Amino acid sequence: MIGTIEPLNPIAFEIGPISVYWYGILIGLGAFLGYLLANHEAKKRGFPEDMLADLLMFALPAAIIGARLYYVIFRWEDFAGDPSRIFAIWEGGLAIHGGLIGAVVTGLIFAKIKGFSFWKIADVAAPSILLGQAIGRWGNFMNQEVYGGEVSRSFLENMMLPNFIIDQMYINGAYHQPTFLYESIWNLLGVALLLYLRRVNLRRGELFITYAIWYSVGRFFIEGIRTDYLLIFGVLKTAQVVSIITVIGGIILIVYRRKKGLANKRYLDDDTPPKKSGKKKSHGNKKKK
Template sequence: MLLTAQPLDPIAFELGPITVFWYGILIGLGALLGYLLVNREMKKRGLPEDMLADLLIFALPAAIIGARIYYVIFRWEQFADNPMRAFAIWEGGLAIHGALIASVITGLIFAKVKKVSFWKLADIAAPGILLGQAVGRWGNFMNQEVYGGEVSRSFLEGMMLPDFIIEQMFINGSYHHPTFLYESVWNLLGVALLLYLRRWNLRRGEMFLTYVIYYSVARLFIEGIRTDYLLIFGTLRTAQVLSIILIIGSIILIIYRRKTGLADKRYLDD
């Protein structure tokens, strides 16, 4: 059985010289589903119908570039001999934290230019961002990346996983934790949580900061299982360090905004 486990083909189809990878399709599908979810809510909140499309024109390219730059910086040894491979994003290697940093910077500039509250936009977008991440992780699955340490086949079967997932987790001669799946499921649960929290009419900005805390908690623990992690200072796992910073920073920001009156407005206002 071990000798016959075959990975899924990462190529979806080919059109002449053009090769379309499942990685790109699933990342795009995640972005589309996130867009549909966010756009529906933006209309409810009274924002212009074309505002989200205008934002995505800048935010999506920025997110992809930021995600790749972040990955390449912390994995430069893979690209030092052939720097042009840094542009081969279809091979995988997009770091979510890099995408989020670039997206937040883009959102801040966009909100300032459009004279709209950044926190209002961020709160509305939070569930859609998490949905996009949940779907996008299946692109990592197709590329056989974002996996954890070795486990037995019986361990995976005990999780009631379908055979196609179990066999895809057979990498380099052994089975591995499907950490992509752990994160995807956690993110989907997070989407449901954020949609539920809308009814609580949280203070402005706290929906987005709850998303940051929620995702960072999962990443802090899941990163400890993964084998394809990025390192900072040669010893610390970058995602874990950043997750701790984001959790503490978000909590401080929530307290600060409440005490200074910056969070007096609520999600359902306007």
């Protein structure tokens, strides 16, 4: 049986000489569904109808560039011999932390130029970012990356996984833990949590910070069992270091913003100016008695 296992084809379809990979399709699908979710909420929160589309036009390319640069920096030995492979993003190799840095920097600049509250935009986008990450991890699945240590087939079968996942986890002659799946499920749980916290009406900015903390906690533990990872100083797992910094920094930021009065507004507060009434005041002369 094992000798007949073939990995799923990472190429979805071909148009002449152009190959379209599942990796790109699934990342694009995650971004699209995330946009729909965020755009619906943005309208309810009083943003202009095209605001999010304008932001995405800049933030998505910045996120992809940031994600790729982050990965290449920590895996330079894989590209030093052939730097042209840096542009082959369809082969995989996009680091989420790098993508977040690119997107956040773009969001800060966009909000400053347009006169919007960055924290309000970030809160609206937080569940959508997690949704995009949850779907995007299945692109890693198609490329047979983001997996954990070796396990037996029975280990995977006892998890009640379908055969197509079990077979795809047969990599280099052994079965591996589907850490891509663990992270995808963790992210979907985070989406549900953030959607619930919208009703709680947290202080502005704290939905996004909660997203960063939630993702980082899950990523820290999942990274601990991954076998394909980036290293800092050749020793420490980069994602774990960044996760610890993010959790501690997020908690400090929440406390600091509250103490300094920088988080007095809440998520559901309406910033839109009141609409002017169409009625005109009467200035007619009154008859004297």
